Amino acid sequence: MTHASETGGATTRRGQTHFVAPVDETPLQAVDALNTDVKPRSLWSQAWRDLRRNPMFIISAVLIAVVVAVAALPQLFSDLDPYAPGACQLSNSYGDPSPGHPFGFDQQGCDVYSRVIYGARPSVIVGVVTTLGVFLLGGLIGALAGWFGGWIDAILSRVTDVFFAIPLILAAIVVGQLFALNALTLAMILVLFGWTAIARIARGSVMSVMNSEFITASKALGASSSQNLFRHVVPNAVAPVIVTAMVNLGMYIVLEATLSFLGVGLPESTISWGADISNAQTGLYTRPELLFYPSGALAITILSFIMLGDAVRDALDPKTKKR
């Protein structure tokens, strides 16, 4: 139904008469009414909802759950304890897989399967502890530099640059000589030299949030500097820092394996995938599959942590979010 009214004869041409749509076709809505039907959602709960729908997250979460369970309670997954005295019998050297020994034996006559299971713990400890430490230390330094600016920023940024210039692996080798290393001390050393990238990201993130109008509004309300920093700036600036830290987690596991492979990481008494990869080299021509087991476990662990980091980034990065 169209009702057109002819007006101003000469100026109206075909297709340009005064047209008015019937009102019932597009009923008027109240101006700017609030839709009260949908459930309220915070940014974090929305990110969580996005995560749960991401198949990459589900796969990586299941894998990580398995890896963490193995690291925490290896005895549930293997009847043999490779740390027990007499676990390795030279008579079993390069023995074939047999019942109870699915992956066979290595050169020393140790059961490979139980070593792969027990090797998960140091990797997971180094990865998780380093990530947490780097997140806290780097996040704190970066946030302070970004928030205070001026000479505090200048000093902290130069310190960051100095640490940035030290190659992480070299520093870990040199400083590692000074201590009796275990998974925790190695993680501490990695934190000490690995926080710089996080600090830079945290600084930038804090600076971009600081200029928001809600910070000015909060200042005008009389909120103090520290109230502002911890109540408004940190919650808004934390997402990119979390994402970077999670993506880096895999890298720290690789670092631990690299150091152990080189023989400068965890002591030989500790079972570690890196050391086992190194040991398997000697039999590379006769028993190449021995190299495969520890490196396969390492690869799956790292891949699942990196996938988790990616999934978290997709959920937290507002730029990829469609509304």
Next chain:
Amino acid sequence: MSYDPNFPHASSEYAEEPTTEPTDPRDEDSAEEAQERLSQVHATAGGTSGAVHGWDPDRPLLEVTDLDITFTTSGGEVPAVRGANLTVYPGQTVAIVGESGSGKTTTAMSVAGLLASNGRVSGGSIVFQDEDVSKASGKRIRQLRGDEIGMVPQDPMSNLNPLWKIGFQIKESLTANKVAKGKAADKRVVELLEEAGLPDAARRAKQYPHEFSGGMRQRALIAMGLAARPSLLIADEPTSALDVTVQRQILDHLDVLTGQLGIAVLLITHDLGLAAERAQHLVVMYRGQVVESGPALEILQNPQHPYTQRLIAAAPSLSSQRMVSSLHNRDEEPAGGRQPARAGRTDDVIVAENLTRVFDIRGGAPWVKAAPFTAVDDVSFTLKRGTTLGIVGESGSGKSTVAQMVLGLLPPTSGRVLFEGQDIGEKSKQELFALRRLMQPVFQNPYGSIDPTYSIFRTIEEPLRLHGTRSRSEREIRVRELLDQVALPAATMQRYPNELSGGQRQRIAVARALALRPEVLVLDEAVSALDVLVQDQVLALLNDLQAELDLSYVFITHDLAVVRQIADRTMVMETGRVVEHGATEEVFRSPQQEYTRRLLDAIPGGSIPLAGSGR
């Protein structure tokens, strides 16, 4: 309904900084001069004016019939445009008017075959010069684009590639459309820039976008859009990112150019006044449908559809007086209850005396002496209790710096601010903290002014907590009361800012500012980023609150039309100085200064009589 995030805050980001951008002398030109210069250009260039396109002026150049456009999203198919009809004749200007999300840009983009990848024409036809472009191949559309259909985009800041010289970018559009090549193209670039009203075009062509002001960039984009002499130019909010006076010059120039070249213009705008002033034919869109279309003046003076009527009633540029609060007509005591009189209340709430603020613009190395830049120069005013002072100015006029000084967030270089007779610069930290209760800001950007990680309840209760309302239930009662005052349901409390529209967020910001029962609100462009109807709603709300709570407002805006609706006194600022200051009605009726007159003239649609006939 989605909110177009690109719309006005594209401009807001750089609107308030003290600018050191070169000012364009030609931005001061009048339309007549532009016309004169243009005819000279054509005389020297050998003339490509007049009816270059041999299209019968009585046959439609563009005919959109029953157009349906559908977007495929994760939530399923969403109809963006439904059954739209639209006709453009050669040489004519047709305007599509609507709010963000009304489908106006989508409709225009479909004409140029530029729908987003998840959108498609799902019904109807778009006939351009007897050819249905909705069914044309990608190759054919690329031929038409630029050649026959030109475009002028909305935001001049992001639509030029900062890495390439202006001249190179225009030349690109010439060679892409096979208009000219090599040396001939270089020569044509200079001609086009001259035609677009840029002085010293040969030198300008060798400059980079960052050396151009916003108005000059838009002129360069116009030159680009017209480079291949299209027969239809689609201009999507071509001036909404620019200051009003620059906006007027650019539109005048565009009018003259397209008029002389016989180019039809499809103008997309949210501003009804501007549309009515520039176009012969108006198309009003609402929620994806054309609700009314017809001759511009007729629609304005005799709107039939309730939506159009609503739009006209809300358009600030078309209104001519201060809003009257609905409370003024009631005798009863307002529901919120008046504040108990405090000791020391004075009638002059804020007195600013000779405020001056100088910034040091740092140049590179620390030993290079900083160049002083006077952002605010000797500004004085008095804000009377219960009234509104409007501070108007274009970007870089120093109006926001004044706001910061009044709020005590920025110390003045010299001069002082008296709040109820007391100098806020001499207050101790504790006294200043107490003072914060009485003076609250509301900012421009509805997306930046409230913390996205806070729920609405936490946002509004924050000031209460900071200023010592201990019990949670007490705070909750107050939050409910405040939400009610800004006309939002109490259930809004549990929501988060990302779930609210721009207007709703702005109302939340007002509620937060009111939480401590302040006496003064400093509103810095508080309604500038909102759609007309929403803007009108927020203004009416502010006005009612003023009457109800006896509030005093400092209302800062670039939009003179809005000032007229809300302010009792108006202060006009230009480059840090006050050029005119007086009662709003007086300033509007008999402006004393040339600058004020220019600003007033630049209000689009201001001269259109709403009743009666003819201009």
